[in-house]
Amino acid sequence: MPSTDEFTGWLGYDAQSVNGNLKKGTFNPKIFTDDDIDIEISHCGMCASDLHTLRSGWGATPYPVVVGHEIIGKVIKKGANVTQFELGDRVGVGAQCYSCLEADCHECTSDNEAYCPEAVFTYAMTYANGDMSYGGYAKTGRYPASFAFKIPEALTSEVAAPMMCGGITVYSPLKRNGAGPGKTVGIVGIGGLGHFGILFAKALGAEKVYGISRNTSKEADVKALGAEGIIATSEPGWASKWNRKFDLIVSTANNSDMPLHDYLAVLKTGGRFVQVGLPESPIPSLQFRPLINRNLHIVGSLLGSRSEIAEMLELSATQGVKSWIKTYPMEDVNEVLLLMEANKARYRFVLAN
Structure with missing residues (x-):
């Protein structure tokens, strides 16, 4: 049973809530345990996952739901077992809020907590006792302290918020798949x-980074982010021009009609294609010949580990990595949802209490 505590947030009650129909109201968070913290939320980034969930795009959503998993705020309550935080500490919570962390769990002991069979994501999932998880479009949040992170002083809260999901979603596959000195990296999809x-590929020391998009409309932004340039997939013969040029491609695309075989064609022998975007529909069929003939690797990646989140935040603080954001009052959430749906973010919206 959930607690009798009442938190205030912006709730979606059906698939139409994505159309700017969230309702301000109260919800009952999980039962508070000795391992939990309560956070007074100051900022919450807006993620495409919020839209997919609100409209039940990835499957039936357990309404009512409070979305938002790029949460920054201060600790206002902590359980008896919480020693890593003090009241008043500024912390962040991302898209995952729980895994078992047991010594006999292969995933949790191999820096792969996101893939733990008992993982709970920060909203629209249930804990083992049946309590629902609620996200950060709210005044207050309650989460296990093991998945909260201190925010370095050098990072402002609005800059740090989108890193808690958007940032780690690409940082982890870049780091795990060798983005670094001497490597040429392509980023498919120039959005949140x-x-x-682009920012993290450069911060990790990749020699060359290119944005890959349907057209060149965001070329100035791509270069301002630090990339060498942009490659337009609408231009005839683009894949032939860039044949075998990339060590690594990370695809953030959510469109199911992606030119997958063209992406594979521009990889070097032994190159890696990592998909992090999650289309709501199946992608086109895959031919195995390109994989076999050039020893290519297609990899999927979900979030990142707790150690990678801490590492990403520290790297951002020391190297001055800044999210490109626009901040709105939390009370304007429905208007901002419509801007998100219209693809107006450049490149991340943040809600502020």
Whole structure:
């Protein structure tokens, strides 16, 4: 049973809530345990996952739901077992809020907590006791302290918020798949995730980074983010021109009609294609010949580990990585949802209490 505590947030009650129909109201968070913290939320980034969930795009959503998993705020209550935080500490919570962390769990002991069979995401999932998880479009949040992170002083809260999901979603596959000195990296999709892809590929020391998009309309932004340039997939023969040029491609695209075989064609022998965007419809069929003939690797990636989140935040603080954001009052959430749906973010919206 959930607690009798009442938190205030912006709730979606059906699939039409994505159309700017969230309702301000109260909800009952999980039962408070000795391992939990309560956070007074100051900022919450807006993620495409919020839209997919609100409209039940990835499957039936357990309404009512409070979305938002790029949460920054201060600790206002902590359980008896919480020693890593003090009241008043500024912390962040991302898209995952729980895994078992047991010694016999292969995922949790191999820096792969996101893939733990008992993982709970920050909204629209249930804990083992049946309590629902609620996200950050709210005044207050309650989460296990093991998945909260201190925010370095050098990062403002509005800059740090989108890193808690958008940032780590691309940082982890870049780091795990060798983005670094001497490597040429392509980032497919120049949006909320894609702009982080360019920023972090450069921060990790990749020699060359290119944005890959349907057209060149965002070329100035791509270069301002630090990339060498932009590659337009609408131009005839683009894949032939860039044949075998990339060590690594990270795709943030959510469109199911992606030119997958063209992406594979521009990879070097042994190159890696990592998909982090999650289309609501299946992608086109895959031919195995390109994989076999050039020893290519297609990889999927979901979020990142707790150690990678801490590492990403520290790297951002020391190297001055800044999210490209526009901040709105939390009370304007429905108007901002419509801007998100219209693809107006450049490149991340943040809600502020």
